[in-house]
Amino acid sequence: MISRDRILSEIWHMSDEVETRTVDAHIRNLRKKIGSERIATVVGFGYRYDPPQV
Numbered sequence: 001m002i003s004r005d006r007i008l009s010e011i012w013h014m015s016d017e018v019e020t021r022t023v024d025a026h027i028r029n030l031r032k033k034i035g036s037e038r039i040a041t042v043v044g045f046g047y048r049y050d051p052p053q054v
Helices: 004-011 022-034
Strands: 039-042 046-049
Touching: 004 022, 004 046, 022 039
Parallel strands: none
Antiparallel strands: 039 046
8 A cells, every 4th residue: 555645755755744646646547557456445545556466
């Protein structure tokens, strides 16, 4: 699992205090490309990547 704040700070080097929906837009685009079942929203925390089952 990875929090929205961690994504903002490590990917875009933004402060945790910044409120932005950029992460949501990128997650939405990723879900369109790789499938919505791969990226789960963890309410109150952030996101979780679920790799394909082999």
